[in-house]
Amino acid sequence: xxxxxxxxxxxxxxxxxxxxxxxxxxxxxxxxxxxxxxxxxxxxxxxxxxxxxxxxxxxxxxxxxxxxxxxxxxxxxxxxxxxxxxxxxxxxxxxxxxxxxxxxxxxxxxxxxxxxxxxxxxxxxxxxxxxxxxxxxxxxxxxxxxxxxxxxxxxxxxxxxxxxxxxxxxxxxxxxxxxxxxxxxxxxxxxxxxxxxxxxxxxxxxxxxxxxxxxxxxxxxxxxxxxxxxxxxxxxxxxxxxxxxxxxxxxxxxxxxxxxxxxxxxxxxxxxxxxxxxxxxxxxxxxxxxxxxxxxxxxxxxxxxxxxxxxxxxxxxxxxxxxxxxxxxxx
Numbered sequence: 001x002x003x004x005x006x007x008x009x010x011x012x013x014x015x016x017x018x019x020x021x022x023x024x025x026x027x028x029x030x031x032x033x034x035x036x037x038x039x040x041x042x043x044x045x046x047x048x049x050x051x052x053x054x055x056x057x058x059x060x061x062x063x064x065x066x067x068x069x070x071x072x073x074x075x076x077x078x079x080x081x082x083x084x085x086x087x088x089x090x091x092x093x094x095x096x097x098x099x100x101x102x103x104x105x106x107x108x109x110x111x112x113x114x115x116x117x118x119x120x121x122x123x124x125x126x127x128x129x130x131x132x133x134x135x136x137x138x139x140x141x142x143x144x145x146x147x148x149x150x151x152x153x154x155x156x157x158x159x160x161x162x163x164x165x166x167x168x169x170x171x172x173x174x175x176x177x178x179x180x181x182x183x184x185x186x187x188x189x190x191x192x193x194x195x196x197x198x199x200x201x202x203x204x205x206x207x208x209x210x211x212x213x214x215x216x217x218x219x220x221x222x223x224x225x226x227x228x229x230x231x232x233x234x235x236x237x238x239x240x241x242x243x244x245x246x247x248x249x250x251x252x253x254x255x256x257x258x259x260x261x262x263x264x265x266x267x268x269x270x271x272x273x274x275x276x277x278x279x280x281x282x283x284x285x286x287x288x289x290x291x292x293x294x295x296x297x298x299x300x301x302x303x304x305x306x307x308x309x310x311x312x313x314x315x316x317x318x319x320x321x322x323x324x325x326x327x328x329x330x331x
Contacts, residue, residue: 022262023084023270024293025050027234028059029091030275031282036060036074040081042283046290050084052234052272053130055123056091062122063094071129078130086174086232086270087127088136095119104140105158106151106182113158116140120162120173128169133269134232135166136205138176139183139192151182156195159202166201174232176205179214179243186215186226193229203231207274209238209245212253220257227265234274235293245275247285248292259293260300 025048031039036059043051053074055062060074078085095115096102103112120137127135142151159173166173175192177185183192189204196202206226211219223230235258237251238244248255262271273289275282 022259022267022293022297023049024290025052025084025086025270025272026286026289027052027054027088027272027274027276029054029056029088030273030279030285032056032058032276032279033282037077039282040077040083042286044081044083046287048083048286048290050086050270050272051078052086052088052136052270052274053132054088054091055119055126056094060126061094062119062126067122067126068129071126075130084270085127085130085132086134086136086272087123087130087132088272089120089123090136090138090276101140104143106140106143106146106154108143108146113154117158117162121165124162124165124169124171124173127171132171134172134174134203134205136174136176136232137162138178138205139181139188141180142182148182152191152195155182155192159192159196163196163199163201167199171201172203172231173201174203174205176207176232176234177210178207179210184214186222189229202229204229205232205234206230207234207236208253208258209234209236209251209274210243212238212240212251213243214241218257219253220261223258223261223265227267230265230267230269232269233262233267233271235271236274245277247275247278248289255293255296256300256302259297263297263300 026043028036028039028051031042034042039059040051053060060070090101092100103109103116105113105116107113120135123135139155142148163173175183175189177183177189183189193202204226206222208219211222215222217225237246237248237253239246239251273286275285278285
């Protein structure tokens with residue numbers, strides 16, 4: 001009912017439909033001490049809508065034998081629990097026991113780049129078999145001695161077969177801007193998109209904390225700017241200029257406007273809590289996070305649908321590595 005109708009006592013002749021609730025999940029990289037089945041059961045019991053499944057040695061190992069059969073079992077479990085899923089590829093040591101997140105799509109050795117491409121191709125197949133709404137990935141840090149033009153060339157070449165596979169599978173590939181990486185910010189995503197010819201399967205993973213960390217616009221405005229390409233969302237608290245994933249309330253983000261912006265864009269995917277450095281108390285933070293987000297979502301209903309124009313924030317140096325190398329892709 002409009003404010004005019006309430007003030008005059010008249011009845012509204014039509015009621016606007018209530019906006020659909022956002023779908024919240026929790027990332028398994030924040031539940032690394034739990035068996036996967038225990039993690040899924042916990043999230044379902046807590047009322048989450050889905051899970052961000054990081055393919056790792058303890059959670060649906062993507063390089064161990066029998067991946068297809070193991071994936072079918074996980075698909076059945078997700079279905080029985082009513083959980084949606086996004087497939088994430090930010091495991092620290094799944095490909096190399098000595099190099100965190102190695103090898104990357106930017107490595108000088110073409111065979112090493114091929115190993116990362118193979119992981120992403122496996123992730124696309126897993127995502128298709130699980131009915132996932134997206135596959136997440138990231139560029140990697142520019143190796144020492146590699147110029148930027150060469151790094152972008154390697155990235156576009158490496159992603160081409162992955163995008164072809166994603167198109168065939170009908171699963172979007174959602175690239176995440178990651179502080180300190182070649183593709184660090186929204187502007188870099190658009191550079192990649194244009195370099196690849198704007199392929200339909202290419203989408204965006206937007207990490208709300210990263211927006212607070214380094215984007216020139218506030219997080220809610222980043223959501224609105226990213227809306228046409230948004231395929232996956234990660235969420236946590238963060239402080240300006242410090243790439244450290246924090247529990248809700250420990251950082252600087254005002255969450256109701258962010259969630260209002262997500263709802264207003266019509267985003268239908270999962271919004272995944274991303275607390276990889278808090279696995280030691282993962283069940284505790286999973287239990288706290290969902291009520292926080294639901295309360296913020298309810299509060300967002302009172303936020304003006306026409307927010308005041310945002311003023312750019314003072315940005316840290318573009319793409320600069322943080323003092324605390326955390327995050328979905330750099331934990």
